[in-house]
Amino acid sequence: xxILLSNDDGVMAPGIxxxxxxxxxxxxxxxxxxxxxxxxxxxxxxxxxxLRISKTEKGFYAVNGTPSDCVQLGVNSGFFEExxxxxxxxxxxxxxxxxxxxxGTVAAALEGRHLGLPALAVSLCxxxxxxxxxxxxxxxxxxxxxxNHPLDTxxxxxxxxxxxxxEEIKGIIATRCGKRHRAETMVEDTDPFGNQIFWYGKxxxxxxxxxxxxxHAVASGYCSVSPxxxxxxxxxxxxSMNEWLSK
Amino acid sequence: xxILLSNDDGVMAPGIxxxxxxxxxxxxxxxxxxxxxxxxxxxxxxxxxxLRISKTEKGFYAVNGTPSDCVQLGVNSGFFEExxxxxxxxxxxxxxxxxxxxxGTVAAALEGRHLGLPALAVSLCxxxxxxxxxxxxxxxxxxxxxxNHPLDTxxxxxxxxxxxxxEEIKGIIATRCGKRHRAETMVEDTDPFGNQIFWYGKxxxxxxxxxxxxxHAVASGYCSVSPxxxxxxxxxxxxSMNEWLSK
Amino acid sequence: xxILLSNDDGVMAPGIxxxxxxxxxxxxxxxxxxxxxxxxxxxxxxxxxxLRISKTEKGFYAVNGTPSDCVQLGVNSGFFEExxxxxxxxxxxxxxxxxxxxxGTVAAALEGRHLGLPALAVSLCxxxxxxxxxxxxxxxxxxxxxxNHPLDTxxxxxxxxxxxxxEEIKGIIATRCGKRHRAETMVEDTDPFGNQIFWYGKxxxxxxxxxxxxxHAVASGYCSVSPxxxxxxxxxxxxSMNEWLSK
Amino acid sequence: xxILLSNDDGVMAPGIxxxxxxxxxxxxxxxxxxxxxxxxxxxxxxxxxxLRISKTEKGFYAVNGTPSDCVQLGVNSGFFEExxxxxxxxxxxxxxxxxxxxxGTVAAALEGRHLGLPALAVSLCxxxxxxxxxxxxxxxxxxxxxxNHPLDTxxxxxxxxxxxxxEEIKGIIATRCGKRHRAETMVEDTDPFGNQIFWYGKxxxxxxxxxxxxxHAVASGYCSVSPxxxxxxxxxxxxSMNEWLSK
Numbered sequence: 001x002x003i004l005l006s007n008d009d010g011v012m013a014p015g016i017x018x019x020x021x022x023x024x025x026x027x028x029x030x031x032x033x034x035x036x037x038x039x040x041x042x043x044x045x046x047x048x049x050x051l052r053i054s055k056t057e058k059g060f061y062a063v064n065g066t067p068s069d070c071v072q073l074g075v076n077s078g079f080f081e082e083x084x085x086x087x088x089x090x091x092x093x094x095x096x097x098x099x100x101x102x103x104g105t106v107a108a109a110l111e112g113r114h115l116g117l118p119a120l121a122v123s124l125c126x127x128x129x130x131x132x133x134x135x136x137x138x139x140x141x142x143x144x145x146x147x148n149h150p151l152d153t154x155x156x157x158x159x160x161x162x163x164x165x166x167e168e169i170k171g172i173i174a175t176r177c178g179k180r181h182r183a184e185t186m187v188e189d190t191d192p193f194g195n196q197i198f199w200y201g202k203x204x205x206x207x208x209x210x211x212x213x214x215x216h217a218v219a220s221g222y223c224s225v226s227p228x229x230x231x232x233x234x235x236x237x238x239x240s241m242n243e244w245l246s247k
Numbered sequence: 248x249x250i251l252l253s254n255d256d257g258v259m260a261p262g263i264x265x266x267x268x269x270x271x272x273x274x275x276x277x278x279x280x281x282x283x284x285x286x287x288x289x290x291x292x293x294x295x296x297x298l299r300i301s302k303t304e305k306g307f308y309a310v311n312g313t314p315s316d317c318v319q320l321g322v323n324s325g326f327f328e329e330x331x332x333x334x335x336x337x338x339x340x341x342x343x344x345x346x347x348x349x350x351g352t353v354a355a356a357l358e359g360r361h362l363g364l365p366a367l368a369v370s371l372c373x374x375x376x377x378x379x380x381x382x383x384x385x386x387x388x389x390x391x392x393x394x395n396h397p398l399d400t401x402x403x404x405x406x407x408x409x410x411x412x413x414e415e416i417k418g419i420i421a422t423r424c425g426k427r428h429r430a431e432t433m434v435e436d437t438d439p440f441g442n443q444i445f446w447y448g449k450x451x452x453x454x455x456x457x458x459x460x461x462x463h464a465v466a467s468g469y470c471s472v473s474p475x476x477x478x479x480x481x482x483x484x485x486x487s488m489n490e491w492l493s494k
Numbered sequence: 495x496x497i498l499l500s501n502d503d504g505v506m507a508p509g510i511x512x513x514x515x516x517x518x519x520x521x522x523x524x525x526x527x528x529x530x531x532x533x534x535x536x537x538x539x540x541x542x543x544x545l546r547i548s549k550t551e552k553g554f555y556a557v558n559g560t561p562s563d564c565v566q567l568g569v570n571s572g573f574f575e576e577x578x579x580x581x582x583x584x585x586x587x588x589x590x591x592x593x594x595x596x597x598g599t600v601a602a603a604l605e606g607r608h609l610g611l612p613a614l615a616v617s618l619c620x621x622x623x624x625x626x627x628x629x630x631x632x633x634x635x636x637x638x639x640x641x642n643h644p645l646d647t648x649x650x651x652x653x654x655x656x657x658x659x660x661e662e663i664k665g666i667i668a669t670r671c672g673k674r675h676r677a678e679t680m681v682e683d684t685d686p687f688g689n690q691i692f693w694y695g696k697x698x699x700x701x702x703x704x705x706x707x708x709x710h711a712v713a714s715g716y717c718s719v720s721p722x723x724x725x726x727x728x729x730x731x732x733x734s735m736n737e738w739l740s741k
Numbered sequence: 742x743x744i745l746l747s748n749d750d751g752v753m754a755p756g757i758x759x760x761x762x763x764x765x766x767x768x769x770x771x772x773x774x775x776x777x778x779x780x781x782x783x784x785x786x787x788x789x790x791x792l793r794i795s796k797t798e799k800g801f802y803a804v805n806g807t808p809s810d811c812v813q814l815g816v817n818s819g820f821f822e823e824x825x826x827x828x829x830x831x832x833x834x835x836x837x838x839x840x841x842x843x844x845g846t847v848a849a850a851l852e853g854r855h856l857g858l859p860a861l862a863v864s865l866c867x868x869x870x871x872x873x874x875x876x877x878x879x880x881x882x883x884x885x886x887x888x889n890h891p892l893d894t895x896x897x898x899x900x901x902x903x904x905x906x907x908e909e910i911k912g913i914i915a916t917r918c919g920k921r922h923r924a925e926t927m928v929e930d931t932d933p934f935g936n937q938i939f940w941y942g943k944x945x946x947x948x949x950x951x952x953x954x955x956x957h958a959v960a961s962g963y964c965s966v967s968p969x970x971x972x973x974x975x976x977x978x979x980x981s982m983n984e985w986l987s988k
Contacts, residue, residue, distance in 0.1 A: 012797070035777065036805070042290035042315075043348050047934070048558075049543035050436070050444035056753070064542075064777070068289075068349075077433040077445055098361055100479060101290050102315075114345055115429055142492075149491045155481055174488035176480040182362060186324040187686045189297070192693045193788070197297035198324055199686045212485075225492060228479040232347060233423040234402055237474040238459075241421035244396045245389075245472060259550070282530065283558070294687070295805075296790040303506070311530070311789075439928045439940045440541070446933045536784035536809075537842050544930070544938035562783075562843075571927040571939050592855055594973060595784050596809075608839055609923060636986075643985045649975055668982035670974040676856060680818040683791070691791035692818055706979075719986060721978040726841060726969040727917040728896055732953075735915035738890045739883075739966060 002028045004074040004083035004112070007091065008038040008104025011062040015090035015124065015132050020060075022136035023087065027143075030080055031060035032070040034104075039093075041066045041104040043111065053079065067108035075115045085143075086112025089122030090135045094160055096125070096214045097178040097206065100228060109156040113230050118151040125218045126163025134169060135161040138223050142172070154231055160214055160224040170221040177226055178213030180204040249275045251321040251330035251359070254338065255285040255351025258309040262337035262371065262379050267307075269383035270334065273390075277327055278307035279317040281351075286340075288313045288351040290358065300326065314355035322362045332390075333359025336369030337382045341407055343372070343461045344425040344453065347475060356403040360477050365398040372465045373410025381416060382408040385470050389419070401478055407461055407471040417468040424473055425460030427451040496522045498568040498577035498606065501585065502532040502598025505556040509584035509618065509626050514554075516630035517581065520637075524574060525554035526564040528598075533587075535560045535598040537605065547573065561602035569609045579637075580606025583616030584629045588654055590619070590708045591672040591700065594722060603650040607724050612645040619712045620657025628663060629655040632717050636666070648725055654708055654718040664715040671720055672707030674698040743769045745815040745824035745853065748832065749779040749845025752803040756831035756865065756873050761801075763877035764828065767884075771821060772801035773811040775845075780834075782807045782845040784852065794820065808849035816856045826884075827853025830863030831876045835901055837866070837955045838919040838947065841969060850897040854971050859892040866959045867904025875910060876902040879964050883913070895972055901955055901965040911962040918967055919954030921945040 003023055007016040011033035023029045034041075035054070046065040051073060054062050061080075063070050067088065074080050088108035095103040105121045112119035120142065124135045138161055151157065158177075162169065181204030191197050209215035217224035250270055254263040258280035270276045281288075282301070293312040298320060301309050308327075310317050314335065321327050335355035342350040352368045359366035367389065371382045385408055398404065405424075409416065428451030438444050456462035464471035497517055501510045505527035517523045528535075529548070540559040545567060548556050557564045561582065568574050582602035589597040599615045606613035614636065618629045632655055645651065652671075656663065675698030685691050703709035711718035744764055748757045752774040764770045775782075776795070787806040792814060795803050804811050808829065815821050829849035836844040846862045853860035861883065865876045879902055892898065899918075903910065925942030932938050950956035958965035 037295065040292040040294040042288075042292070042354070044289045044291040045287040045349055045447065047287040047447055048284065048546075050438070050446050051433075052442065052444055052542075072430075072433060072447070073445060076430065076448075077435065079435070079445070098477065101357060101361070101477070102292050107289070110348065114348070145491060149488075152481075152484070155484065172492045174485045174492055176482055176485060177478055179478075182323065183319075186298075186319060188324065188326070191297070192681045192695055195299065197299055198320060198326070199297050200292060200294055200319070201323075201686055225488065227481040227484040227488060229481045230345065230348070231424055231426075232475040232479065234399075234474040234476045235423055237399070237402065238421045238423060241396075241472065241474060244392060245419045245421055295793075299789075434933045439942055448933055531789065534786040534788040536782075536786070536848070538783045538785040539781040539843050539941065541781040541941055542778065544932070544940050545927075546936065546938055566924075566927060566941070567939060570923065570942075571929065573929070573939070592971065595851065595855070595971070596786050601783070604842065608842070639985060643982075646975075646978070649978065666986045668979045668986055670976055670979060671972055673972075676817065677813075680792075680813060682818065682820070685791070689793065691793055692814060692820070693791050694786060694788055694813070695817075719982065721975040721982060722973040723975045724839065724842070725918055725920075726973065728893075728968040728970045729917055731893070731896065731968040732915045732917060735890075735966065735968060738886060739913045739915055 002083045004086045005031045006033050006070045006088050006108040008067045010037045011060050018132035019090050019136045032074045035062040038104045042102050043068050043107040067104040068111040071108050071111035086119040091123035094125040095123040097180050113156045119156045122159045134166045155227050158226045158228050162218050172223040175214040175217045175224045175226050178215040179208035181207040249330045251333045252278045253280050253317045253335050253355040255314045257284045258307050265379035266337050266383045279321045282309040285351045289349050290315050290354040314351040315358040318355050318358035333366040338370035341372035342370040344427050360403045366403045369406045371408050381413045402474050405473045405475050409465050419470040422461040422464045422471045422473050425462040426455035428454040496577045498580045499525045500527050500564045500582050500602040502561045504531045505554050512626035513584045513630045526568045529556040532598045536596050537562050537601040561598040562605040565602050565605035580613040585617035588619035589617040591674050607650045613650045616653045618655050628660045649721050652720040652722050656712050666717040669708040669711045669718045669720050672709040673702035675701040743824045745827045746772045747774050747811045747829050747849040749808045751778045752801050759873035760831050760877045773815045776803040779845045783843050784809050784848040808845040809852040812849050812852035827860040832864035835866035836864040838921050854897045860897045863900045865902050875907045896968050899967045899969050903959050913964040916955040916958045916965045916967050919956040920949035922948040
């Protein structure tokens with residue numbers, strides 16, 4: 001099985017190196033990742049400038065673009081052999097609840113799915129003393145399971161791993177995305193030249209974070225696996241909408 | 248009612264001007280939009296550099312960031328009075344099917360919804376001789392209807408308008424997102440210095456574009472309105488996944 | 495006479511508008527300027543991505559690039575009629591002493607000279623209540639004088655104007671570039687996510703700012719005109735260097 | 742002696758690695774270089790966004806900015822011990838004649854000089870089968886010579902090395918900057934979406950490339966060393982200009 005491995009922290013990030021080492025024991029792995037940190041890049045595509053590929057000392061491919069660009073190049077450029085599956089990560093930090101919509105890690109997986117391939121996004125929910133190996137081992141486990149339980153063609157898996165040694169992980173459970181409180185108010189400041197600037201504030205804590213959510217699973221020591229859809233339509237809403245729209 | 252109006256084509260685009268003119272006849276409207284074309288930017292957030300706001304001759308606010316950044320500034324910075332609703336558009340071109348995931352127009356609406364506000368994204372499905380006025384008039388109509396049919400707190404409306412004079416529009420219908428064929432293979436080229444580069448190819452045509460889809464509605468002369476969810480979880484999948492994950 | 499007018503503050507800056515209005519009373523003027531503020535951009539060229547030209551409501555051309563890119567497009571792309579002279583400005587702030595090396599305003603003029611055209615850079619030395627009209631009127635005067643005193647083919651003029659009403663300007667004098675004290679130590683800070691960042695500090699004051707310098711002229715109420723060379727070689731140094739290098 | 746080593750090809754470029762290896766045999770060397778290729782960046786400063794420093798596996802410092810930013814951080818931020826000299830390179834390609842004005846390699850050296858330090862820029866004049874070692878060995882030689890012939894406080898040395906094995910280098914000579922023919926007309930093209938774009942064309946060949954120039958030295962197998970001034974004023978022009986300006 002041929003894996004396209006990408007991420008959003010950039011081709012030099014420790015998370016992608018650790019995952020590469022574990023995956024390449026079992027599979028043929030090509031790493032194609034952004035040349036810079038692309039956290040928060042979501043599904044952005046570089047439509048306005050051309051993409052360039054360079055090769056690092058480790059044989060990884062670095063791209064002057066976004067996670068989605070990397071997957072497009074890996075699958076749809078003819079430059080690489082087409083992979084069987086896309087894996088994205090290991091992200092340095094969580095992608096829980098509404099983080100998913102901004103995450104470049106999740107976006108790389110979604111891009112794979114849009115191009116017809118099964119896809120996983122893997123994130124490690126810690127800030128320091130990161131147990132990337134735990135996330136790598138669990139990813140290999142889940143890839144093995146997927147051999148018998150193929151992913152639906154409109155879904156990806158969003159995996160969030162507690163920052164613990166592997167022996168302290170309590171299990172793997174399927175979850176729904178929770179929801180965060182609104183992020184803190186943006187931070188107003190002035191630059192050293194006296195101009196007004198704004199920074200994003202800290203993320204909100206979990207708001208909808210009860211049992212069944214990804215927040216709850218990770219907080220309880222479980223590896224959380226959320227099935228995400230590539231189709232955002234709220235199908236059950238359509239008929240009632242048609243009643244009032246047609247008036 | 249106070250409207251925050253944004254887009255992804257940039258603060259100087261004709262689509263946002265036309266929509267501003269129509270909306271401001273009925274509502275209090277603040278325009279906050281990117282200073283450059285941000286098509287394809289999706290929900291990207293500028294986490295790595297600070298944002299700056301400047302004011303154009305027309306009194307619009309230009310931001311050195313993405314559509315999502317503009318909505319965050321409009322709602323969550325304390326710099327502007329908090330709006331009641333977010334409107335994004337009129338996009339110069341369609342946002343049909345899986346376009347929605349890459350669209351900065353749709354992203355601005357999603358950002359509004361994540362911040363607790365109802366939100367609409369409006370796109371005009373044409374390439375030239377653009378009837379922005381048609382899209383503006385339909386947006387005003389739909390805003391009026393929403394007064395009696397408030398949006399669910401986890402949904403936005405994605406509106407796509409055929410490029411026709413208003414009198415040729417056959418009606419407004421609720422649709423689900425269709426799906427495009429995979430985009431054409433990326434275009435390989437060399438820059439004038441002999442280096443290999445890659446460009447995105449043309450979008451695929453509609454693949455799942457039958458009755459009920461946004462593609463079909465627009466092609467048939469209807470204004471398409473798709474309810475999109477801010478929660479990507481495939482809820483009905485969770486229990487069956489838990490069976491095989493726990494093994 | 496056909497003038498190519500550019501700047502580094504961007505196509506929407508008030509300084510370029512004011513200069514356009516005055517120059518176009520006497521000459522044929524084409525405005526080609528960056529679509530964003532490019533202060534501090536020096537002679538940077540966009541070698542890694544292609545350039546795009548769009549037209550503003552006023553008929554100015556906006557480019558997704560640097561001041562030097564704008565002049566290259568204006569002179570060397572075949573898209574515009576070739577100009578007779580390049581004028582850059584009016585910069586919002588001084589370009590005195592070693593500022594010249596970082597200035598996008600000066601760079602646009604240097605680019606014109608490298609492409610074979612006489613060129614001027616014009617800056618207004620104020621921070622608020624800016625008298626752009628003074629700088630525009632003096633630029634017209636100097637252009638008239640140049641008709642009888644053509645610029646050397648390896649030189650440009652760097653013009654700095656005191657921020658005063660035209661009737662308070664004491665005259666126009668030729669100066670040499672002074673030198674600033676080293677800029678303040680860079681400002682260390684943390685972004686809201688706890689990461690270490692550095693900003694440039696404030697510019698140093700004049701260090702070599704005595705009589706004969708551009709600093710002194712402006713501080714004394716004179717319009718300063720410094721002849722700058724496109725050739726940085728220290729010719730008088732070459733023979734002594736050859737003695738010790740050859741050992 | 743403590744050396745600050747930077748470049749414009751980026752922290753991962755082979756030229757800076759080779760120079761690091763040779764310099765660190767003799768001196769204490771800190772590498773601070775851009776995280777991306779910054780060719781053509783000239784003296785650009787990142788005034789509009791803050792700088793971030795990260796450390797690579799080799800212990801080099803990567804900066805999200807320009808060559809000039811790297812030198813400012815190395816000398817004027819308090820984050821590093823202040824160096825005694827700035828060395829920039831080895832550039833992958835020549836910096837001859839008017840290239841110097843656009844070169845990020847030369848800019849890093851100029852920035853060092855502006856901050857009060859002696860500074861060298863080193864470039865290798867080849868396209869393939871690059872003899873970086875030749876340039877590294879010559880740089881060490883020149884650094885040794887400088888111990889007895891300190892650089893003037895307003896000058897840097899711009900060194901261009903022929904792409905030959907060290908034993909084929911005929912010597913080291915001091916030169917003046919030559920001049921290139923105007924670059925080829927910009928290349929007009931359309932992107933895959935049908936939009937007009939422009940690329941820079943190929944560099945012009947040497948135009949003023951006769952004996953005494955850097956072009957001529959390199960073409961003849963000599964290492965070229967040009968003394969460049971940080972002061973662009975044409976001093977001998979000032980008095981004649983004052984005659985006609987004052988009228």
